Amino acid sequence: MARRQSPRRTLLITIVAWTIGLLMFFPIFWTAVAAFKSESDAYSLPQTVLSTPWTFENFGIVQDRSDYFRYVFNTTVIVVLSTLLGLMFAIPAAWSMAFAPTAQSRSSLSGRQWLAIIFSGLVICFLGLYFTDWKPSNALVGFALLLIFVVPGSLWAWSQNTSGTLLWMLSTKMMPPAGALIPIYLIFNRNGLVFKDWGWINLSDYNLIDSFWGMVPLMTLLNLPIIIWMLFTYFKEIPVGILEAARMDGASLWNELFRVLTPMALPGIASTCLLNIILAWNEAFWSLNLTNKYAAPLSFFISEYSSPEGQFWAKLSAASIMAIAPILVIGWFSQKQLVRGLTFGAVK
Amino acid sequence: MGGLPRWHILSGIMATRQAQVLGRWALAPAVTVLAAWSFVPLALTIYFAFLRYNLQDPDNTGWAGFSNFYYFFKDPYFVKDLINTVLLVAGTIVTTVVGGTLLALLLDQPFWGRGIVRLLMISPFFVLPTVSALVWKNLIMHPVFGLFAGIQRFFGSHEPLDWFGRLPLFSVGIVVSWQWLPYAALILLTALQSLDEEQKDASAMDGAGPLSYFRYIVLPHLARPITVVILIETIFLLNTFAEIKVGGIGGIAGNLTYLVFSQLNDATDVGMAAAGGLVAVVLANVVSAFLVRLVGKNLEA
Amino acid sequence: MGSITLKNVRKAFGDTVIIPGLDLAIADGEFVVFVGPSGCGKSTLLRLIAGLEDVTSGTISIDGEDVTEAAPAKRGLSMVFQSYALYPHMSVYNNIAFPLKMAKMDKAAIDAKVQTAAATLNLTQYLQRRPGQLSGGQRQRVAIGRAIVRNPRAFLFDEPLSNLDAALRVGMRLEIGELHHKLGTTMVYVTHDQVEAMTLADKIVVLNAGVIEQVGSPLELYKSPANQFVAGFIGSPKMNFVTGAPAVNRNAATIGVRPEHIKISKDTGEWAGTVGVAEHLGSDTFLHVNAAALGTLTVRAEGEVSVSYGDRVFLTPDLNRIHRFDANGVVIR
Structure with missing residues (x-):
């Protein structure tokens, strides 16, 4: 931006831009101010910015009342582990799509085989229902559904050409969680569809609700399409010749991925991780519905303060600031990289 | 896309059988986990949608036919929440873009x-x-202690507006737009900064004023990033949930996501909730079929 | 150790045929250059040999062993890429050591090999630098270093000099020639520059549209090109082609005469023309003579020639060095 412009114009733009910037930031600032007020000041009218003495007591009270640090710990565990797990799936997938794309969809099954799979699923379904007096048994129907939907579905997704796979992955992100909530809840739940006494094996002591074992994979799946897509756009920028050189040099796929590609794409991988951390940190739907105590993240922590009875706004503000401060600081330090990643390759 | 895609020769990819096989396995x-994630719940949701299945009423079982759908569609909340969903998504996208x-x-x-302004x-x-x-809800739009109420009182109003009570959808729209405006602005800013300065000079030489420069140079350049902004925002906004639940407006201005949640949480009716979930899936797929195709075109360009 | 044989090798991308079917034998220790205009399939051919592309049909064997289906690393070949393809995140030392590490060689042996290679290529003082901190020529040497430490059966070079400036290119050309004499290893070299081909090769393979036009030593190609394409491609400035009466008189559709095989005189000669642009190089003078119906002919005269723009001159071709071509462009012997 070496373009010269009159100082008056610069001044005008400066004033407008700062006004908008401050307005955008104001709710956060206002919350921060309220967090340092005593509870009685927070309710006094009119509201003032520089009120009576500032106090840190709200933060202490919030910690004592809700054990803030446990939620920070839970969030960190979920965010970090889901990001790492996501990368393990996403790096090979993005490599494959960026450097060894498939030009044409090759169905791995013939049309007749497709029909056979779906038909046998229907037949099993019918027989099962027949022998159980038309009373659906979950296990049976689940197995039939697996045959009718999941196996052909996976094979179909796998046999797409690369842009097809990429778009399909994106479309899984379009799936409303409301549509998946019930099955996931029933699959995760003790005495649900999976964790029950099957007779030959007793799984009724297990449970994925409110547990890291449930939340981490869930969060990974939730953000995997975005991670893959973002990595794909970064990998696309790396000259394929270098990977070919590695191949000539005798590098195995593992070495090619993790000793050549990954270090070269490190900035891109870093901003992908950042986005994933922010998305996972701010995830609310599943966190609110599937956790309540042991694995509850900060989304849940803050929703505890939304109960209408007994509003303590200074404490609510303190809790809010505590919940967003870590991610805000991380975001500020890395926003340049992050924004570039967020364009998903739409800006060259 | 038959035959050889253009990018094959242009960008030099690994096209050996060995690389293709490795690529498939990588x-x-x-693909497997995402397929499981997207097909297993979907299959189960379809199954439940045809069952009588209420957690509070374990004896009432068996096939329900289409009655779950019938009651879901007849639910007075359905049409309202469907309209709310569309309004919220469309309004926020227009505002932020x-x-x-x-x-x-x-x-x-x-x-x-x-x-600093960027930060x-x-x-x-x-x-x-x-x-x-x-x-x-509590610090800014609260009818008594909120900042807006304070401003209204400053201007002499005695009965400040109860934003979340009187204009629930609009208020949530403001909150959501506030969250997503930075995303749109910064993506588009990055795009603007990637615009070649010489184009501006050239268009000025060609006699284009600022408006025609914007119309013929800037706007076409922003088309791609705007598509991406719309796609990403649609993905997240269709599923707006926390703002509605925490804002406490689910009963007066919920969206489909919230409706399904309340069927499950308040009415404990799995069958109905599944039917509602399916409706949401179909709706999302209609939107995504359109959007994904739009983005797909961009991906190949 | 390092003979390469291609048998009926065919390569097509979908319906686009790049190489319609080709046989070639490269002897051990030979320096073979693939030359041809851009898009002639020479790089694809090299990549087929390297294993970076699959052949559509046909076989490739190295030292008699069929490697058509073998992975690139298993073929025992080293490649120097046009863009060098150095690993930007590794030091020069690690770049050169990478193939040895992949071969799980022990540290001491790796170090010895890297040091030797670095000494040969004058890279010793740059070993700790990153590729980004090196000049184009140095990067090129690192790429070569990475290729030689593996003791490959053959080296493959894919237009290695095209990213260098003119002066550096001449120097690197000499170094590569030197390297070939020192190592005695088979080298396959792809270029579009016929000067590089002429100076480096033991054997030149001229390719056009995926078809071998001629194989031979540089001087064979120069002296007796098999067809009009090779005749026009090899030699600088390009051979003059003349059709019409002078060709018909010699029972040919076209005759070709190299600029250096035409005598120029102010008084008498076979063809008359007017001097156009004259390029004075000092040692030689290139005259572009407008010879009416014959078109513009290029003449190469030794030293300085005192003619100027618009002068009328006479040209006489060296009778023993006229190449005759039939209507299909094939040479008539």
Whole structure:
């Protein structure tokens, strides 16, 4: 931006831009101010910015009342582990799509085989229902559904050409969680569809609700399409010749991925991780519905303060600031990289 | 896309059988888990949608036919919440894209303290949805203690507006737009900054004023990033939940996501909730079929 | 150790045929250059040999062993890429050591090999630098270093000099020639520059549209090109082609005469023309003579020639060095 412009114009733009910037930031600032007020000041009218003495007591009270640090710990565990797990799936997938794309969809099954799979699923379904007096048994129907939907579905997704796979992955992100909530809840739940006494094996002591074992994979799946897509756009920028050189040099796929590609794409991988951390940190739907105590993240922590009875706004503000401060600081330090990643390759 | 795609020769990819096989296997884990993630719940949801299945009423079982759908569609909330969903998504996207473009044009000018204004601007994007709902509802839009109420009183009003009570959908729209405006603005700003300065000079030489420069040079350049902004925002906005639940407006201005949640949580009716979930899936797929195709075109360009 | 044989090798991308079917034998220790205009399939051919592309049909064997289906690393070949393809995140030392590490060689042996290679290529003082901190020529040497430490059966070079400036190119050309004499390893070299081909090769393979036009030593190609394409491609400035009466008189559709095989005189000669642009190089003078119906002919005269723009001159071709071509462009012997 070496373009010269009159100082008056610069001044005008400066004033407008700062006004908008401050307005955008104001709710956060206002919350921060309220967090340092005593509870009685927070309710006094009119509201003032520089009120009576500032106090840190709200933060202490919030910690004592809700054990803030446990939620920070839970969030960190979920965010970090889901990001790492996501990368393990996403790096090979993005490599494959960026450097060894498939030009044409090759169905791995013939049309007749497709029909056979779906038909046998229907037949099993019918027989099962027949022998159980038309009373659906979950296990049976689940197995039939697996045959009718999941196996052909996976094979179909796998046999797409690369842009097809990429778009399909994106479309899984379009799936409303409301549509998946019930099955996931029933699959995760003790005495649900999976964790029950099957007779030959007793799984009724297990449970994925409110547990890291449930939340981490869930969060990974939730953000995997975005991670893959973002990595794909970064990998696309790396000259394929270098990977070919590695191949000539005798590098195995593992070495090619993790000793050549990954270090070269490190900035891109870093901003992908950042986005994933922010998305996972701010995830609310599943966190609110599937956790309540042991694995509850900060989304849940803050929703505890939304109960209408007994509003303590200074404490609510303190809790809010505590919940967003870590991610805000991380975001500020890395926003340049992050924004570039967020364009998903739409800006060259 | 038959035959050889253009990018094959242009970008030099690994086209050996060996690379293709490796590529397939490298892709397999991600595809398998995503397929499981998208097909297993879907299959189960379809199954449940045809069952009588209420957690409070374990004896009432068996096939329900289409009655779950019938009652879901007859639910007075359904049409309302469907309209709310569309209004919220469309309204927020229009607001953020238009506002984001204007903001991006502003921030693209030189001024003092750009770095800091950028930081201030992007901050709302990092705020937890639950937090922003709480903060806006209680500290800013509260009819007694909120900032807006204070401003209204300053101007002499005795009965300040109860935003979340009187204008629930609009209020949630403001909150959500506040969260997503930085995203749109910064993406579009990045796009603007990638615009070749010489094009501006050339168009000025050709006698184009600022408006025609914007119309013929800037806007076409922003088409791709705007598509991406719309796609990403649609993905997240269709599923707006925390703002509605925490904002406490589910009963008066919920969306489909909230309706399904309340069928499960309040009415404990799995069958109905599944039918509702399916409706949401179908709706999302209609939108995504359109959007994904739009983005797909961009991907190949 | 390092003979390469291609048998009926065919390569097509979908319906686009790049190489319609080709046989070639490269002897051990030979320096073979693939030359041809851009898009002639020479790089694809090299990549087929390297294993970076699959052949559509046909076989490739190295030292008699069929490697058509073998992975690139298993073929025992080293490649120097046009863009060098150095690993930007590794030091020069690690770049050169990478193939040895992949071969799980022990540290001491790796170090010895890297040091030797670095000494040969004058890279010793740059070993700790990153590729980004090196000049184009140095990067090129690192790429070569990475290729030689593996003791490959053959080296493959894919237009290695095209990213260098003119002066450096001449120097690197000499170094590569030197390297070939020192190592005695088979080298396959792809270029579009016929000067590089002429100076480096033991054997030149001229390719056009995926078809071998001629194989031979540089001087064979120069002296007796098999067809009009090779005749026009090899030699600088390009051979003059003349059709019409002078060709018909010699029972040919076209005759070709190299600029250096035409005598120029102010008084008498076979063809008359007017001098156009004259390029004075000092040692030689290139005259572009407008010879009416014959078109513009290029003449190469030794030293300085005192003619100027618009002068009328006479040209006489060296009778023993006229190449005759039939209507299909094939040479008539």
